[in-house]
Amino acid sequence: MSLQLFRNFATNVGNRVLSVVATSGGIARLSIQIVRELFTPPFYPRLVIEQLQQIGTKSFLLVVIAGLASGSVMALQFGYGLAKFGGKLYVPKIVVLAILREMGPVFTSLLVAGRIGSGIASEVSSMKVTQQIDAIRALGTSPIKRIVIPRLLASMIALPILTLFADYIGLLGAMVVASTELGISSEYFIAKSIETLRPYDLFTGMAKTMVFAYFISVAACWKGLNTEGGTQGVGNTTTWVVVTTSIFIMISDFFLTKFFILTVFPKY
Amino acid sequence: MTITPDRKIALEVSDLKKSFGDKQVHQGVSFTLYEGEILGLFGGSGSGKSVILRSIIGLEKPDSGQILFEGKDITKLSEKELINIRTKVGYVFQNGALFDSFTVEENLSYPLQEHTKLKPAEIKAKVEAMLELIAMKGSNNLLPAELSGGMQKRAGLARAIIMEPKIILFDEPTAGLDPSNTKRLLDNIHLLKKKGITGIFVTHDIPSALDIADRIAILHQGKIPIIDTVANIIQSTDPLVQSFTSESRSKNGHQ
Numbered sequence: 001m002s003l004q005l006f007r008n009f010a011t012n013v014g015n016r017v018l019s020v021v022a023t024s025g026g027i028a029r030l031s032i033q034i035v036r037e038l039f040t041p042p043f044y045p046r047l048v049i050e051q052l053q054q055i056g057t058k059s060f061l062l063v064v065i066a067g068l069a070s071g072s073v074m075a076l077q078f079g080y081g082l083a084k085f086g087g088k089l090y091v092p093k094i095v096v097l098a099i100l101r102e103m104g105p106v107f108t109s110l111l112v113a114g115r116i117g118s119g120i121a122s123e124v125s126s127m128k129v130t131q132q133i134d135a136i137r138a139l140g141t142s143p144i145k146r147i148v149i150p151r152l153l154a155s156m157i158a159l160p161i162l163t164l165f166a167d168y169i170g171l172l173g174a175m176v177v178a179s180t181e182l183g184i185s186s187e188y189f190i191a192k193s194i195e196t197l198r199p200y201d202l203f204t205g206m207a208k209t210m211v212f213a214y215f216i217s218v219a220a221c222w223k224g225l226n227t228e229g230g231t232q233g234v235g236n237t238t239t240w241v242v243v244t245t246s247i248f249i250m251i252s253d254f255f256l257t258k259f260f261i262l263t264v265f266p267k268y
Numbered sequence: 269m270t271i272t273p274d275r276k277i278a279l280e281v282s283d284l285k286k287s288f289g290d291k292q293v294h295q296g297v298s299f300t301l302y303e304g305e306i307l308g309l310f311g312g313s314g315s316g317k318s319v320i321l322r323s324i325i326g327l328e329k330p331d332s333g334q335i336l337f338e339g340k341d342i343t344k345l346s347e348k349e350l351i352n353i354r355t356k357v358g359y360v361f362q363n364g365a366l367f368d369s370f371t372v373e374e375n376l377s378y379p380l381q382e383h384t385k386l387k388p389a390e391i392k393a394k395v396e397a398m399l400e401l402i403a404m405k406g407s408n409n410l411l412p413a414e415l416s417g418g419m420q421k422r423a424g425l426a427r428a429i430i431m432e433p434k435i436i437l438f439d440e441p442t443a444g445l446d447p448s449n450t451k452r453l454l455d456n457i458h459l460l461k462k463k464g465i466t467g468i469f470v471t472h473d474i475p476s477a478l479d480i481a482d483r484i485a486i487l488h489q490g491k492i493p494i495i496d497t498v499a500n501i502i503q504s505t506d507p508l509v510q511s512f513t514s515e516s517r518s519k520n521g522h523q
Contacts, residue, residue, distance in 0.1 A: 042382070127368075135365040138325050139379045139427070140354035142347070 023219075023244075030144075030222045034152065037144045044150055051154030055116050056162070062115060063108050063162045064169050070103050071095065071170030072177045079182040088182055092192035095174045097201060104167040105205040106253050109212035112159055113245040117216045120151050121241035124224025125234045133225060148221040152214065159213035160206045167205070204260040211256060216245045275302040278435055278466045279324065284333035286319060293319055294330065295490030301435070301468060306461060308481030308498075309470045310512050315487045317470040318362070321437040324468070325359050326350040337435075355383050358433035362440045364424030366412040372399070372423050373408035379431045398426040402456050418449030425456060429465075436460070436467040442476050454480060474512055478502065486512065 078091050124147060127133050136143045171193065178184040220241045227233045277300055284297040293316035301307050311317045322328040324335055326342055335342040342353060366375045376395045380386055386394070399405050402422040412420055421441055429436060438457070442450045450473070457469075457480055471477045477484065478498055485495040486508060494501075494509055501509055 130368070131361050131363065131365040132367055134322075134327055135359075135361060135367070137327060137347075138354055138359040138361075139382065140351040141378075141382050 023222075026226065027215075027218055027222050030148070030218055030225075033144050034148060034218070037142060038149060042145065044146060047146065047150035048153045048157075051150045052158055054119075055112075055154050055158040058119070059112055059115050059158070059162055060165070062111050063166045066107050066111055067104065067166030067169040068173040070107055071099055071173035074098060074103065074170075075174035075177040076181060079178065079184075083182075088184065089188075089192075091178055091182060091184060092174075092189045093196045095178075096171060096193040096196055099170045099174070100167055100197065100201045100205050102205075102253070102257070104163050104170060105208040105212070106249060108163040108166045109159060109209055109216070109249050110246055112155075112162065113212070113216045113249060114242055116155065117220045117241045117245045118238045120217060120220035121224050121238045122234055124221055125227035125237040128225060128227045129230050129233060143225065147225075148218070151221060152217045155213040155217040156210055159209045159216075163205060163209045167202075200260075200264050204256075204264055207260075208253065208256050211252065212245075212249050215248050215252070216241075219245055219248070275304075277301070278303045278337075280334070280336040281320070281324070282334045282336070284320070284323065284330050284335070286316065286323065286328065286330045292490060294333075297333070297487070297490070297492055299485050299492050299495055301466060303466050304464050305482040306457075306465070306467045306469055306480055307495075308477035308484040309468055309487060310472075310474065310477065310484060311487030313472070316490065317487055318439050320487070321359065321439050321468060321470055324435075324437060325354060325357050355379070355431055356434045358428035358431065358436040360421075360425050360428045360436065360438045360441050362443055364412070364420035366415075366420055366423055366427070368412050371409050371411055372404065372415070375412070375423060376427050376430055379427065383431065394430060398430050401459065402426045403452065416449070418445050418452060421445065421449075421453055422456060425453065429460065434466060436465055438467060438469045438471070440471050440473075441469070442471060442473045450476060478513075 074095050075091055078094050079088055082088050082090055082094075124133075127147070133143050133147070136146055175186055175189045178189050179186050223237045223241050223244075227237045229236070279301040281300075282298050284294045285292070286294040297316075297320060299307070309317050309320065319328055323330050324337075324342065326345060326347070330343050333343065337353060337357070340349075340353070342350070345353065366372075367378070370378065373392075373395050376398055377391045380391045380394060384391075395408070396405070399407065402425060404419060404422060404426075407415070407419070407423075412423070415423065425441065441453055441457070445453065454476055460467075461480065469477055469481055478501070481498055483495060483497050484501040485492045488494075488508055494504075494506065496504070502513060504510065504513070
């Protein structure tokens with residue numbers, strides 16, 4: 001009995017490992033195809049602009065609300081926490097670094113992974129199961145060029161811009177809360193924020209979002225292009241993309257942060 | 269139509285083998301398609317009829333075998349090299365496979381915009397002519413979701429032939445259509461036939477195939493054991509042939 005349980009456990013673990021290897025291999029192969037086709041004609045700038053509109057307009061309000069809420073909450077939490085130790089005046093410094101380095105990029109990317117990743121996955125997988133992807137190929141055109149590359153480029157352009165908005169709105173929310181709830185004047189908040197901020201705080205956050213955007217769009221396209229099993233397959237693909245990209249964002253954020261600490265941030 | 273050896277070969281399939289997992293779908297499929305003929309392809313469900321068409325256009329890679337078209341073996345071509353083949357071989361998908369975010373006009377003009385240097389006005393004129401051919405004039409701005417099943421298939425047919433391909437592959441074009449829509453679609457294909465098109469017509473709809481095709485091939489157990497003219501197929505006493513034609517014979521009074 002226990003041997004059987006162990007076998008089942010080992011089989012499950014083995015299948016999971018194989019699935020991760022297959023996914024990594026599939027995404028790597030698609031990435032190679034993207035690089036091959038990115039610089040060869042025909043180019044479809046109109047499709048990139050269409051996708052930018054889709055991604056930007058669909059995510060903007062969501063990102064703004066999330067940025068505002070997270071900035072406000074952080075100011076409130078840090079304010080009451082630090083007040084016990086007489087450190088309330090450090091709120092602007094801490095909040096601005098937390099938002100620009102971590103909360104802005106990661107929250108925005110997680111929201112976009114849910115909103116846009118699922119959108120790309122369901123759209124591409126629906127096209128796959130209704131033979132529209134086959135039709136693109138049968139008509140002598142490339143699904144990589146027409147489907148994948150526009151979504152990838154649009155995501156890599158839109159996500160950093162959305163993050164900038166989220167950062168800005170988050171800081172605005174933090175400043176309002178600091179002023180109304182903690183008695184920290186807006187002038188002091190702005191002055192301390194400017195004093196604390198360094199260009200690399202902003203750029204490392206943006207660089208993270210580029211990595212996240214790449215993974216969200218490529219993983220969603222890859223899974224969509226490999227969808228099988230009709231409408232049920234579309235649902236499975238969408239769920240897989242949201243879960244996988246969210247996990248990737250959270251895990252890779254640690255390694256990216258570590259990388260930036262080692263390479264970009266000054267040594268103390 | 270009688271097929272004589274001196275007719276020009278449009279496409280030659282030799283010893284095609286293809287497996288999906290443990291299932292060997294094709295175990296040596298061979299046939300020749302001559303210029304100007306329509307070859308009907310019969311076979312049971314899951315016998316691999318559509319896979320043959322998909323292999324011809326390079327959507328599937330066979331495990332082994334050859335598909336010769338214009339002196340090139342399609343099975344050996346890269347995705348980039350296949351683009352040229354795909355502009356010369358039209359594919360009519362079972363469900364039309366229209367791009368659902370495009371209007372009818374955008375769907376039809378898609379191949380012309382991608383592969384020709386025609387001016388917008390010339391593309392528009394070609395699309396209008398094609399819509400007239402398939403009796404869908406005025407539906408330029410409709411989305412696929414606004415079309416009936418029959419209209420979707422006719423629009424799919426129009427998109428496949430707008431580049432005037434040398435060969436047209438029909439993947440169960442009449443499946444799921446009511447008799448009047450089937451007749452309309454077959455009328456469209458008859459019109460094309462009068463113009464001398466070459467094609468392969470995969471179907472379960474035996475009466476339609478006997479009506480449209482010049483020859484019939486039967487795919488059975490991964491091979492094509494029987495390929496003959498429609499007249500000979502109708503008169504055949506072979507049990508395999510009769511298993512396909514008996515229903516049609518009783519319906520249409522073919523003797």
